[in-house]
Amino acid sequence: MPLPDPGILVGGVIAALVGGLFGWTQTAITGRWLAACERGLAEGTAGEAGAAGTAVDRSATIFGASIVVVVGLWWWEVCSFAELPRDDSGAPLAFTFAAVAGRWLAHTLLLWLLAAATWIDFRYRVIPDWVTIPGLLAGLVVAWLAPGTLLPVGAELARPFATALTLPDVLGWAGPLEQAVAERGAWVASHPAALVAGLVLFSVWWRIGTGPDLGGSGPPEGDGAMATDAPASPWWPRLGLLVVGWLVLAGAWSIGGLRFEAMFTGLVGAVVAGGVVWGTRAGASLALGREAMGLGDVTLMAMVGAWLGWQASMLACFLGVLFGLVHGVVQIVRHRESELPFGPSLCAGTVAVMLGWRPLWRAAAASFAETGQLVGIILAVVVGTALSLWVWSSLGPAARRVALAAMLLLGALLIGWLMVLQG
Secondary structure (H helix, E strand, O other), rough: OOOOOOOHHHHHHHHHHHHHHHHHHHHHHHHHHHHHHHHHHHHHOOHHHHHHHHOOOOOOHHHHHHHHHHHHHHHHHHHHOOOOOOOOOOOOOOOOOOHHHHHHHHHHHHHHHHHHHHHHHHHHOOOHHHHHHHHHHHHHHHHHHHHOOOOOOEEEEEEEEEEEEEEEEEEOOEHHHHHHHHHHOOOOOOHHHHHHHHHHHHHHHHHHHOOOOOOOOOEEEOHHHHOOOOOOOHHHHHHHHHHHHHHHHHHHHHHHHHHHHHHHHHHHHHHHHHHHHHHHHHHHHHHHOOOOOOOHHHHHHHHHHHEEEEEEEEHHHHHHHHHHHHHHHHHHHHHHHOOOOOOOHHHHHHHHHHHHHHHHHHHHHHHOOOOHHHHHHHHHHHHHHHHHHHHHHHOOOOOOOHHHHHHHHHHHHHHHHHHHOOH
């Protein structure tokens, strides 16, 4: 599929400009928010002057790295068609240039949000709502405006007396989106039950994912990992968010069609992904007798689900657990520290899904088609996490080292077994 005008060179220049904007806004918004946190903490300890003397300006590094990352993502998704499914001959399916470029831009926006969440979580062990709530709402709006920005899949079209034809499509909440709408009919999205379901899903996210003060959008107060949210703000912004969300959903439902199906895909993704992490958090907290992870991890994955859908978010959660295990081993070996933020591992899992979407979905699509098997896997992850943390909390230092070695060995065996199955 040849790249149309403006061509690879001009497209790369545009990608570099977008990358520069990415880096500049990251330092201007996230960097200034963190700087405000540093000043607030310094005023409560050694004074603002002492903190200013130790501050390091990394804006140039962030700016340059952002250009490299965004241009690399442009080359990967738009020039190399690495995400696109293949036909029987191995050629990428014929998605339009607008769909491929629009998906790259959507993934760039999601990458900005993930970078901000990672940066803040590493520093303060908190993911503020000013990242996740606007991020989730933006994902829903983008899905409605451009349904083609959802992850690409191939839709099998059966033909009499001929092999099935693979058509380009995107992954909706119940399979290939355009194929599902064509088979069920556009009237399904306009049915009142669809509106009720959308309102319920949005209300569930609003109830769990937003706090009385919208989760503390201001700088945290306290020290490092013990930081706490700023004082509560009035109740009306949270209620206003619910009302505006209902009105927007009602408007999207009244239009119906493919756009509402895409927005509904984002809602399902937000609730399922956030719900799995919430269940894991609840089980782990019960096992440890204290809070095991913050609510920010729940809202983070809800945001990811709004952009990528529930299937890709589940893959990101599973990969995030693996990355978190490796991160935990490194922390224990190097720093003798067993407490670490989980948000960066979830962000890394999300990026891995975006970059490796085609082989990952080819390997996992059959499992997602088996509902019972998928539910069993999710329950096993939630229950297994709680049990492993309960056992971990009762072990001594020497026993923990043996347990870590056993977990790494089991993880390597599991990966090898999956590779054999796929081979």
